[in-house]
Structure formats: C-alpha cells, structure tokens
Amino acid sequence: DTGVSQDPRHKITKRGQNVTFRCDPISEHNRLYWYRQTLGQGPEFLTYFQNEAQLEKSRLLSDRFSAERPKGSFSTLEIQRTEQGDSAMYLCASSLPKASSSRETQYFGPGTRLLVL
C-alpha cells in the first residue's frame, strides 16, 4: 500500500447532476477525513469517520452532501444536485492516532477536482 488514493482525479459535471467520489485510505488507518479546498485556500474540514462511524460533520456539509464508510475501509462522498459553488478540490486524508500519544498525523490523497458547469 503506497498511500491514500482517490477516484476520479477530475470530474466535470453539469449543474443539477449528482456526483460520487471514492477514497481508499492507507489500509490500517481507522480515521478518514474529507476536506474541501477552493483556489487560494487551505483545506476546510467537511467530515470524518472513525472506522465506519461518522463522528462529525461540518456546517459546510449541506444536506446535498452525504458521506459513507460502510465497512470502515473505503469511503464515498456524494454530492446531489450539484451547484457551481461546489466546484473545488475534494481531499481525503487518513490517519491512525496512537493511543499513547495525542499526536495524529494525516496523510492526504491527491484529491478529486470537481468542476460544475
């Protein structure tokens, strides 16, 4: 396993269509995060999973967005009825927090760049 992978790398869609992105984390990592990054900004937290449980969702995650991690391994992020404002890079990261330490290091995938026309 060489790292976090995301698919597709690029997606162009028309406004109103649904899109789904996939993230495969580093295999032993139990935490998985989704971020959105717009041009000139750092990543903004969307949601995260501990194993299959979705523990937190940002206010940025409107009801058109849904994320799943059904078996605690890969995750999907779906955006329904896409809007032009959804155009961004969607980044996935995974981590394995150490119980003996407060340190958590996230490893990022290459991202999926979404363009909504």
Added chain:
Amino acid sequence: GEDVEQSLFLSVREGDSSVINCTYTDSSSTYLYWYKQEPGAGLQLLTYIFSNMDMKQDQRLTVLLNKKDKHLSLRIADTQTGDSAIYFCAEYNNFNKFYFGSGTKLNVKP
C-alpha cells in the same frame, strides 16, 4: 473555527534560506504541522512539532515555535527550485480537529 494565518507569497533565490511564517489562535493546540502542496496534488506532510517544544530540525527543515506568541515558522535551508510549492501550516487540537492556513506560495528563482 480557529484562525490560522499565513502570508500569501514568498520569493527567494536558489541557495538562499526561506522562512515561512504562521500564526494561530487556539491555545489548546497540541501539535502543529507543515504540509507542502505541489500543483494539482494533495498535501504532503513535511514535519510537525509538539506544542511543548521550541524547535525541531529535520535535514534542511527547521521548525520554530513560539507558544507564547502563537507563532510558528518553517525555515528551509539551501532552497532549491524543487521546493517551489504552496506550504500550509495546520494546528491540531484535543478535539480531533485540524485547521489549516490559506497557504504560502513559495517561488524559488534560479
């Protein structure tokens, strides 16, 4: 959310040192990180520092932390053209949250 601020641009000549600065507001930050992002790519972890440390050195990278002023810096010695990228600082607190700055674009001129 918490505020993490960085200057937007830095330009240096190849072989010089680069210093990228970051300020943060969350006093409960436990770890602070530096990530590098090249065009069209995800974020690559460069280094991190625990909040009770003042300095960490890792090859050409030196991280300095002034916890009192909530100021973090990343020094890259002998900067190379391959170091041209956007550098993000991020803070991590006890609530499993990462907050990223908006990034500093480093341009290295040959």
